[in-house]
Amino acid sequence: MGAMTTNRKRTEECMNVNLTNSDSSRKRSKLSTKPAPSATSAVARLSRYPQVSAPLAREVHAPCRPTKFPLAARVSIRVGDAMGNALITKFEKAKRSTLEKCRSVVEKGKEVIVVDAESDEPCADSSVEEPHGDGDKFRVQQQSQSTLSFDSELRNAELKVASRGKLWGSETQLDVESVHAYKKLLEDVGRRNGTFQRLNFEIDLNEKRRDHFNLLRPKKELDEESEALQEPFVALSSEEEDEVERAFSANRWTILVTHEHSNIEITGEKFQCLRSTGWLNDEVINLYLALLKEREQRQSHKFLKCHFFNTFFYKRLISGPNGYDFKSVRRWTSQRKLGYSLLECDKIFVPIHQEIHWCLAVINNKDKKLQYLDSMKGEDSSVLEKLAKYFADEVKDKNGKDIGVNTWKKEFVKDLPVQKNGCDCGVFMIKYVDFYSRGLELYFDQVNMPYFRRRTAKEILRLKAE
Template sequence: MGALTDSRKRLTADHRLPIPSFPPPSPPPPSKRPKLAPFPSSLDPSTSASPPPNPSPQIIHAVAAASTSNTPGPSSSSTPASSPLPNRRRLPPPPPFKRPIHGPQRVLRAFRFDGPARPHAAGPSWSSPSSPPPRSLGLEQYVELVNSVSHSAPPTPNAIPDAAREKEAVPLEVVAIEEDGDERKQQDDEEEVVRGSVVVRRVPLYKELYEAASRKRDAKLKTLEFEVRLAEEGRLGLERLAEVLPRISPKKEEVPEPFVPLTDEDEEIVREALHGRNSRERLAVHEPSNIVITREILQCLNNQEWLNDEVINLYLDLLKERELRQPSKFLRCHFFNTFFYKKLISGGYDYKAVRRWTTKRKLGYSLIECDKIFVPIHKEVHWCLAVINIKNKKFQYLDSLGSMDMKVLRILARYFVDEVKDKNGQQIDALSWKQEGVKNLPLQENGWDCGMFMLKYIDFYSRNMDLIFGQKHMQYFRKRTAKEILNLRAE
């Protein structure tokens, strides 16, 4: 049973081997006789003619030598020849086609065996409809296919354009990807181009990995990346803050012009002017009014001091000059000095005493053309203000102590009727205008700021502003008035 099994295995192996085409060798020696004798191949022309029945030993040795030198393969026991022993069992006929030695049978889609035939492949197309079904590749065909994919022969130089030459000069790395059709993904990358199932990488993978590792180890690059990220987060934070800040922060109110704070330089100049040692030093000279301001005169602007006539009259002249500089910003006003009312009532009521104070040649305009006329009123130790409001046709009285003097308003109404009749030849009924004291008037809270209150009444009314100041602003107004007198310019 063991001998029979062994014979069957050897019989199967003999069927798989190709049948060489040369004369049969000489029979083995009697001591090692073969168990089986194959039939001669009916397809091999070299073995179709039967050998001589009694070959000579020289012919047998020559044929054996030729077979061993030309055909590498199995042992001589499988060579086709007519068996000299008629009693031996005959083998079945060999397969109709020779089965060559082949390589691995795994189909790689990277080489696209199911596509059209390559131009360098010899023989019939593997995927042509008229061609027979593809056979398994042999070792030589497999090697040839691998070499053709990895190292393709370059075309002739004349047929390659310049752009193609530059493109082919870039080293490429072919990476075979074996994947299913459902799992294919289109990759749009600058360094990788997907062509079917073959990825052509213009930069070798090891270089990419090396550069990535270098970037991770570079401390300076990490610092720059951190700074960039920090700057980007800061920019986004500022943008969000700019959107939220107007809602959570109150709007910054602009400081009105009468309350603009003094600079440090102005503070130092005013302090030196008010507290210097030489009291007779001339600090300002106003040539149009011929008023000279010395340190002694200016010191009335110190805290807890009464204002004198020189400081008040010079400041009123500066207000008139301010109006002439910017007529569109301020009302058209006339500012009488501190001596006008005293001169008007010197003899009870004397219009002729002040008739020449308001000539058009001297002023350049008539009083009836003004919007408001300001008349300082001095009562022994107290300053008040009377206003001829031509724009609103009324006479107003302003006292920082809250008192009212109707006599002053009646006298001014009579004066204005005489003034218009004398200068303009018109008869107006000013006596019928309203005479009133101003309500909600800012009042002084001490015994020395009456003159400062009077000047600020005039200043705010000439700006056409409401009286929005109070006792707390008096110290600032004293310094500001001193600064404007030293500069000979009201702001």
Template sequence: MTASTPAFFPNLRKRHLDASPLPRHFHGPQSHTRLIQRLRRGFLLLPPEARSLAFDMGNYISSAFGRPSDDGRGLFSRWVRKRQDLTVAMDEEAGTGLPFVDRRRVTDPRKVTLEAEAVKPQQWKKRVPYYKKAYEATTQHNSRLEEIGIDMKFQEEKLSEIRKSDKAVKEDLSELFKPLTAEEENEVHDCFHSRGPSSKVLVLHEPSNIEISKEKFQCLRPRCWLNDEVINLYLELLKEREKREPKRFLKCHFFNTFFYKKLACGKNGYDYKSVKRWTSHKKLGYELIECDKIFVPVHKDVHWCLAIINMKENTFQYLDSLGGMDHNVPRVLARYISEEVKDKSNRVINTSSWHEELVDDIPLQQNGWDCGMFMLKYIDFHSRGLPLSFSQEHMEYFRKRTAKEILRLRAD
């Protein structure tokens, strides 16, 4: 090259070759330098180890012709594997076995998996039929769905009863709270306040042989506790009312105030034999299994409560005007009704599946003496199939009405 060459090639630099002998398989520093520059520009910044002659790719290629090879490729592969943010693949299609580096940086391995799945042909993905997914999701909630279904059925039946009751209330409400006439008011007032011996018999009910003296009758006055005689006579009148108009009232049985104490408080506790003869077909004309409801007055020393064996709905209901609950009462009655039906009707009923219900949405007394009156009106309204649509403010009226019905020996 002439001396004028630099004028035409200003960037051309003169290369001074080393006088030392070159390695046998070295193809010149230019090829090695270009490879390093190419990797720097296009792929990544290589580590210092890659600058050694062991990384000479030409040396690797020369090994294909039977010449000794080095570990340049192994060095590079080991280094790349340590980098977690790069994806290394082998160019097997080219047949060179050379590594190349994907330029994408991967921050989340889950993303790489999803991208790899996305490029698969659609027929490779095994799909689960929709009906199987829906079935599996449904079977997980089978027990809960069954509970909801039972509850819905119960609520529907309860709503149906309420609708029937609401209709009946509209028809009979006026009669339930019909005011006493002036004559009836005077008759009740005279019995409450007239002079005369307290032992004088005011009423005698011959079918039950219950008599009410003037002294016993005074319990119907305000602020007094009802006694057994008045309660039992009124229950006898309710029985007769049902016989007179069977289509108007539910078929019920009314136990007197002595029944539960006789049944549950015998010498050895529970004693069915002591009340076994109380319900013979000859005496009643029917069997308890034929009834819709069976009323059982429960006396708690100085407090009256009511238990109902609801044969139609298979429940044991407990009504307490003070909002209390005695779980022993339903258990005793469950045992009783099983033995009673077996003895009188020769049938077996499983009361273990019956519901025990504390009826808490009921009118409650606001004083300490109206529990007996509340119990009688619970029985009166339930025997009509009506909801308990009364309250504490009606108790004075109900006392006078009950007194009038007892004096007339007829329950309206």
């Protein structure tokens, strides 16, 4: 048994020797295909040195001081890459320095070519041949024709150095283009300087002539139209402001003013509606409309001839069973009471109270139309229909004439100032009346409401509208 075991082991060893010999012979036959380098060639000299490899990490079984400069060790390992080829190391170093210099230089008037320093791909202009041995020499050939041409262009062209070492990009190109465009604009303006100087001279000459002619003409008063436009916005004096403040601070039962013609009394309580957030009541509105009529009578040449119904007229007119009752308001406009007929008026103003909102209706006899004004741009066609019927009945009753009011235009005014809160509808309504009675357009706004409230308070306290 022992002999058999020994023979079996020897047989396996013999087989292993045969396999080893066959593999080594196969490898020698593969290497023999290449020409053997001579002993003096660069390849042979380089092959004598072993390839640099990272040292094995030493196991530490006791406390030790950590490495102060771990990065330096890594760098020292990388230095030996590329199989210790010193020529390739120098080539890479020269390549990096050249790229850094190229980055700081920009050729004037040409596109900037951004070179990627991290790209290792060969450039189309220059190529590096692979090292090959002829048995005696190791040659590295580099074509530098494009490099020489690039250097000559850099020397001959006008160059600009980028500020702070930054490469100009698309933003710099846009800035340069904008500068060129700006220069062109300046040149165009410079060509027109002569024309501008001539026009300025003519303007100055004409202004001097106008001033000379104005001195020769007799002095005139201010233009009536411009004065009329400024009248609705005359500021209150300090005395008037103090008077209004004292009225607001008065006792609620104190009678501040009494209007004899309309028999209206304004107490301290009723006067409070003219504060910034108050809702105007009937007494304040009716008294103000009566003051507007007195203003027209004082200065008839400045204002249109108008009639101002009070806030109770329309309620009485629609109080009938069918929503219309002419007889209930027939005596309101008698010739003996008014001294004129409604047919003689240019405009007739009718305040409309829509539950909790004030609106205005106008019978515009001058322009032959019926108008409805709402500071919230509402519409109510029934109001205009009833007023058209009333005016026809009124003219027929007082003047004995039939007028075709049904053919008049019914207009819901849209181009008008609108309120931006829930308390100024009454102030808007009385100012519609004020401006229309002056023959003016409605050129006020919500921002004027605080002033209009204090001005109305002043006019009521003095019983005089201005």
